[in-house]
Amino acid sequence: MPNLLSIENLIKSHGDSRLINDITFGVDEGEKIGIVARNGTGKTTLLRMIAGVDAPDKGRITFSSGLKIAYLPQEPEFIGQTVGEAALNGVDLDKMDQDDRQRYTDRLAKELSRMGLPDLDENIAHLSGGQRKRLALVRVVMAEPDFIILDEPTNHLDITTIEWLENYLKRSRATILMVTHDRYFLDRVCNRIIELDNGKIFSVNGNYDMYLRRRAERIEAMSAELARVKNTLRKEQDWMSRQPQARAGKAKFRIDRFYELKERSQVNLTEKNVQLDTRSSRIGSKIFEAEKVCKRFGEKIILDNFSYIFARGEKVGIVGINGVGKSTFIKMLQGLVPLDSGQWVVGETVRFGYYSQDGIQFDENKKVIDAVNEIAEDIDLGNGTRIAPMQYLQRFLFSPADQQKYIYKLSGGERCRLHLATVLMRQPNFLILDEPTNDLDIITLGILEEYLADFKGCVIVVSHDRYFLDNIVDHLFVMEGNGVVKDFPGNYSDYRQYLQEEAKNCESQSGTKETSKPRRSAQRPQKMTFKERQEFQSLEKELQILGDEKKALEDFFANGGGDDFDKKSQRYNEIQDIIDEKELRWLELSEKE
Numbered sequence: 001m002p003n004l005l006s007i008e009n010l011i012k013s014h015g016d017s018r019l020i021n022d023i024t025f026g027v028d029e030g031e032k033i034g035i036v037a038r039n040g041t042g043k044t045t046l047l048r049m050i051a052g053v054d055a056p057d058k059g060r061i062t063f064s065s066g067l068k069i070a071y072l073p074q075e076p077e078f079i080g081q082t083v084g085e086a087a088l089n090g091v092d093l094d095k096m097d098q099d100d101r102q103r104y105t106d107r108l109a110k111e112l113s114r115m116g117l118p119d120l121d122e123n124i125a126h127l128s129g130g131q132r133k134r135l136a137l138v139r140v141v142m143a144e145p146d147f148i149i150l151d152e153p154t155n156h157l158d159i160t161t162i163e164w165l166e167n168y169l170k171r172s173r174a175t176i177l178m179v180t181h182d183r184y185f186l187d188r189v190c191n192r193i194i195e196l197d198n199g200k201i202f203s204v205n206g207n208y209d210m211y212l213r214r215r216a217e218r219i220e221a222m223s224a225e226l227a228r229v230k231n232t233l234r235k236e237q238d239w240m241s242r243q244p245q246a247r248a249g250k251a252k253f254r255i256d257r258f259y260e261l262k263e264r265s266q267v268n269l270t271e272k273n274v275q276l277d278t279r280s281s282r283i284g285s286k287i288f289e290a291e292k293v294c295k296r297f298g299e300k301i302i303l304d305n306f307s308y309i310f311a312r313g314e315k316v317g318i319v320g321i322n323g324v325g326k327s328t329f330i331k332m333l334q335g336l337v338p339l340d341s342g343q344w345v346v347g348e349t350v351r352f353g354y355y356s357q358d359g360i361q362f363d364e365n366k367k368v369i370d371a372v373n374e375i376a377e378d379i380d381l382g383n384g385t386r387i388a389p390m391q392y393l394q395r396f397l398f399s400p401a402d403q404q405k406y407i408y409k410l411s412g413g414e415r416c417r418l419h420l421a422t423v424l425m426r427q428p429n430f431l432i433l434d435e436p437t438n439d440l441d442i443i444t445l446g447i448l449e450e451y452l453a454d455f456k457g458c459v460i461v462v463s464h465d466r467y468f469l470d471n472i473v474d475h476l477f478v479m480e481g482n483g484v485v486k487d488f489p490g491n492y493s494d495y496r497q498y499l500q501e502e503a504k505n506c507e508s509q510s511g512t513k514e515t516s517k518p519r520r521s522a523q524r525p526q527k528m529t530f531k532e533r534q535e536f537q538s539l540e541k542e543l544q545i546l547g548d549e550k551k552a553l554e555d556f557f558a559n560g561g562g563d564d565f566d567k568k569s570q571r572y573n574e575i576q577d578i579i580d581e582k583e584l585r586w587l588e589l590s591e592k593e
Helices: 045-049 083-088 098-114 129-142 159-171 185-191 208-241 252-263 328-334 368-375 389-392 412-424 442-454 466-472 492-516 530-558 565-589
Strands: 003-014 016-028 032-036 058-063 069-072 147-151 175-179 192-197 200-205 287-295 302-309 316-317 341-346 351-353 379-382 386-388 428-435 458-462 474-480 484-488
Touching: 003 045, 003 175, 016 192, 016 200, 032 185, 032 208, 045 147, 045 175, 069 129, 083 098, 083 129, 083 208, 098 129, 129 159, 159 185, 159 389, 185 208, 185 389, 185 466, 192 208, 200 208, 200 302, 200 565, 287 328, 302 328, 302 341, 302 484, 316 328, 316 466, 316 492, 328 458, 328 474, 351 412, 368 389, 368 412, 368 484, 412 442, 458 466, 466 492, 474 492, 484 492, 530 565
Parallel strands: 032 175, 032 192, 069 147, 147 175, 316 458, 316 474, 351 428, 428 458
Antiparallel strands: 003 016, 003 058, 192 200, 287 302, 287 341, 379 386, 474 484
16 A cells, blocks of 8 residues: 655653654555644644644655545534534635636535534524534545544534444555554554554554554563563672672673663653542432433424433433533523423432533633642542542642642643542542543543443443443433433433344334335345356355455464554454444345245
């Protein structure tokens, strides 16, 4: 495959900190690359430099000539005042002939409708965060790019739109470079993962699941190498510690080797992680009840006679398309939005902790430590352990220097960690989380999932992160619109499978009804032609061979791999795509049997 992008010896610093430290890599045509790293390690900075928004301190970024490049930033900016002007993104329709102009505007209207966006004349200022992100995606699709750069594309999107985008990117011929914390998205779209760590990169061919395996192997190998270096260093230290005359005449290279070993031994493989070990307060037997709760805004109905009794330890996810009222629902629980009728009945021991997607409501001109000190002078971790705010903030990766930062200077990830810290320090026993996964890195998300899995109180979570929902919730409130809320017993993947089975049943019933009616000759199903029959038989043989090869590769991976690991990983992904394509054709032909 031809190389489309070359990055050579790239360096970028932020203040005294070097974010990107002399990295070099290339991107070939057809690659779909996900970049993963902790918050604050330069992922967005790297994408902005590649997109030409920022300049590196040193190094070179080179694209192949003639490439059409589209860039989706985390927070899109738009040209013009209306949806139509923003969607056109500077495209001059007057330069097109009448037919091309008509085709372009028809396609634009179709894409806007697909994304559920308002009319072309709607003012951009009236759009929600999710609508703005979908409008930015329309610009990307309309550009028909060869190379797509995406920074957190799933933020602010509902799950339906995320799944559409996932399928679009998977089938697109465009080369893709993206940053996302959505683990299912990474796993299903990407064929290569690049990890950014300590300013350097580590590349793995394969999807996110493959990257996790290879990362574990790399850390294990690095740990073994570090142990070997330290063991050798101890012996050399004994030699160096002897009297100078005892070393007289010894080779200079051994002294040089000692200092080289000493430098290599300074590598710190210990990862700094957020520590979520704050205990929840005791919760009684009576938790929380909803009694015939109703809420509407004009013609739009949010809840219609909603009743429910929460049990101790219950964990529920709320899902639904953007605009259906998910955030309104949990704001009503907090008393932030009044009910039209009905009531909430809250147990005396319930202590709510509310994580809002709107972020922290602190004075932006306060320092981090001062803001936390205003909430409490010490924090109870449970079991009689109390610590000072400074110690507590260090558990959320705020160093003493970071604690002196003004809040307006915090990054998105730092704001999320501070917000989470202030919620948990109050020892809530009923957590209400509205989009908690936005701006958190994958490592911190995993730690939060472990904390919530062991949490003894109740949890209500609104999230578009399917992996997060699958790991946390016992059941779902599915908000279908018009006030309808269905209680589904299972996680999001269970619900998705249920919807697919329902769709198949509907198709099956529809087909049964049609076949039960007398048909005219024109309605008879088509039969396979001779050529199609040969293709059908050939597909069966090919699928058998591909299935055997896939099974052999799975056995290879299960046994720990060996030589040509990267090459076989790439082949595994290729096989899966080929099988998907051939199975689809096989199904099309089988309907003519």
